[in-house]
Amino acid sequence: MAALELKKIRKSFGDTTILHGIDLQIKDGEFVVFVGPSGCGKSTLLRSIAGLEDITNGELFIAGKEVSHTSPSERGIAMVFQNYALYPHMNVFENMAFGLKLSGMEKEVIKKTVEQVAKTLKIENLLERKPKALSGGQRQRVAIGRAIVRKPHVFLFDEPLSNLDASLRVQMRLELANLHRLLGTTMIYVTHDQVEAMTLADRIVVLNAGRIEQIGTPLELYQHPLNKFVAGFLGSPNMNFMNATVWQKSLDSVQLNLGADCFFTLPITTTLSVNDAMTIGIRPEQVVLHSEHGLAATITAVENLGDVSYLYLQIAGQEQTLTVRANPEKKWQIGQNVFVDLNASSLQLFDSRGDFCGERMHKSTH
Secondary structure, eight states, X not given: OEEEEEEEEEEEETTEEEEEEEEEEEETTOEEEEEOSTTSSHHHHHHHHHTSSOOSEEEEEETTEEOTTSOGGGTTEEEEOTTOOOOTTSOHHHHHHHHHHHTTOOHHHHHHHHXXXXXXXXXXXGTTOOXXXXXXXXXXXXXXXXXXXXXXXXXXXXXTTTTSOHHHHHHHHHHHHHHHHHHOOEEEEEOSOHHXXXXXXXXXXXXXXXXXXXXXXXXXXXXXXXXXXXXXXXSSSOOEEEEXXXXXXXXXOEEEEEETTEEXXXXXXXXXXXXXXXXXXXXXXXXXXXXXXXXXEEEEEEEEOSSOEEEEEEETTOSSEEEEEEOTTSOOOTTOEEEEEEOGGGOEEEOTTSBBOSOOOOOOBO
16 A cells, blocks of 8 residues: 555645646655755645645545545644754653643653653653754754654655754764664655755655656666756756757667767667757766867866866867766866767767657767
8 A cells, every 4th residue: 555645636826836736656664755946846745745735636645545635633644844843942852742742642651652762863861951952963853753753654854954064964864764764654855955865765756847757766867867857957966968969860870960060979769850959968977088089178177076076078069068077186187188988878868858868878989
């Protein structure tokens, strides 16, 4: 049974539609991450699942029960917010126990439950402290603990780590992953941070303008994006895109014109026709640097990060800059001329609409 199922979910505010018929199934125990740019509808979708926003149309099922118009408290969900939402006048124990107390649970059971969860989250020594005496990471653990004690069918996380500094985000990300393995409960997580999505998710749901662009495992979306939007959204640095047109075509190959008399032949079958405009996509780590052959390029900027260097290259006839991951031990110079080879087995081809087109490749020739 799916832990959560959405059928044709629509959400509108007046004449403005935010969610355009979302269909999604989330399996029991799965960790699913919603990602997308600001305004794509990911938080609205999460709030609609929680019952904090009324669904305009569609059906929502949690643990097999239709809950489209059920109150949030009856949906079997627990939500962790970006701002923690702790009661400042209550200590940690009281914050974690508050929902259980309202449900009428016996005091001894509440005490045992809170202490057990606090131990799991390693905050058992903080139970008497008020929120103002806690660090950001400790407050987030309390907020998560308050959700865990309710033993919900589904956990909902709304950008829970965005207020933490970089090093603490990494630590909390690892703790969330371990917590999911420990509890085995279904978790839905909203973030704009693709690193969080790639490292936490069993599956990622990429949203754009209130619609699902693609659903898949992090590796599936990274290696086989269905369109240019998904390809460009996931990955840091972003995927490189280069404009081209189809110059010649045969049964088993296509020759592309990258501009300025720069031609590139790929052993690929595609639905594109001669003179069709298209886009090549390739990730920085898949571009190979050479000293004597390949596409001629000039280094316009260098970023040295210690373990890796990123070169920003200008290729003749291309407006876009090409980002390449390079050996940091070499002394790269701005203005230096280099050659690059585009690994054909790693290339993505997109048509003028931005949709993926063509079969996977194995080798290239220039």
